[in-house]
Amino acid sequence: MMAFLAGALAVPALALTAPGAAPGPAVEVDRAAARVGQTVTVDLAAWPSGNVLVELCGNGADRGSADCAVAAAATTFVNDQGRATVMVTVVKPPIGCPCVISARPVSGGKARTVPLKIEGVPTLTAAQRRTASAAPARDLTVSGVRVSGGGPSLAWLGGPAERTVAFTVRNSGEAPVTDPPLTMAAGRGSEPTGVLDAPKIGTLAPGEERTFHVKAELPGPAFGRYTVVGELTGIDRPARFTAHTSAYPWAVPILLALALPVTVVRGLASRRAPRRAVAAVTLPLALPASRATTTTTMNPTTMNEIVAANIGQWRRVRNLPRTALADTLTALTGTTWTADQIESAETFTPPRRFDADELLALSRALDVPIPALLLPPPAGMMNEGDPRREM
Secondary structure, three states: OHHHHHHHHHHHHHHHHHHHOOOOOEEEEOOOEEEOOOEEEEEEEOOOOEEEEEEEEOHHHOOHHHHEOHHHOEEEEEOOOOOEEEEEEOOOOOOOEOOEEEEEEOOOOOOEEEEOEEEOOOEOOHHHHHHHHOOOOOOEEEEEEEEEEOOOOHHHHOOOEEEEEEEEEEEOOOOOEEOOOEEEEEEOOOOOOEEOOOOOOOEEOOOOEEEEEEEEEEOOOOOEEEEEEEEEOOOOOOEEEEEEEEEOOOHHHHHHHHHHHHHHHHHHHHHHOOOOOOOOOOOOOOOOHHHHOOOOOOOOOOHHHHHHHHHHHHHHHOOOOHHHHHHHHHHHHOOOOOHHHHHHHHOEOOEOOOOHHHHHHHHHHHOOOOHHHHOOOOOOHHHHOOHHHOO
16 A cells, blocks of 8 residues: 555656656747748757758658758758757658658767648658658668878978878669768867868669769868768668878977077077167057056067967967957866966066966867977067057
């Protein structure tokens, strides 16, 4: 009797907690019905961040992209808040309705659908849907994926890197496949966003295979590990493939090793040289008293001064406000940074003493290799980075 009462009491508790469960990815369309040629707005919510493929499909998308109008598909990027919006043009699907809008991650995962009635497109009977499912398989497999390149180039000096992605596509199904849509992307992380110019596959008969080569450019400064992803759709099951490559500015440490002795000698010479009187310089703008003493016309001579100069240089190249860089460093180091501290770190009067953890965090925040912070900046660059010139 006690066990029965405990179970009866537990049922309402479960009913109350269920609505609080975290919702999964959702797809919404701005209308329930549309005509061919119209455009519908698709909203995504609670999706993981990354690229999502949105398609209009017939047959309830039972066979995946084989039921979808892949030529009219759209790709969108879901932000960190899990939301995205994309416009889809309504076309006649390759098979009759029930029609749906289907959304799924480009990197693979379960598709989410929402019904959409398309005027003028007939609805399949249950028997017709069973016949469609029993049609010859349209499958492709991708093998031999490799990335080549990486010889001497501008990437060795921190510039962009060029790679070639090779892969072989084989028709492993029972029916010919003609020009299945291929999407490719390259970049950092598991969800790269740099879209590549993918080739047309052509027609592959059952058992036939073909090898393709695709050029990929990694924007500079190319540093670290990169991912290349691809996906073939328009078949019974999407065929996905992944490859990895890396790029490092190998020449920068060599140049740094050559430049360090010169920097050290120049620093020692400047310390031994007698001080000379410096003529007063009239500033073209009136400065606050707190800023008037920060004028720097000398070039950096110590390693901390070099790092300070490079922080300012790369921050301006990245077009990062000091507040944004401070927020990023706070997240990376666990220590609070402010815009004033960034300004102080960019000057060398007196220079900040940077430690290894700070150099690593600055490298990540500015998206540059660590040697780029250690290499002496060009002469005169400090005048460009004068803290009086930007707030």
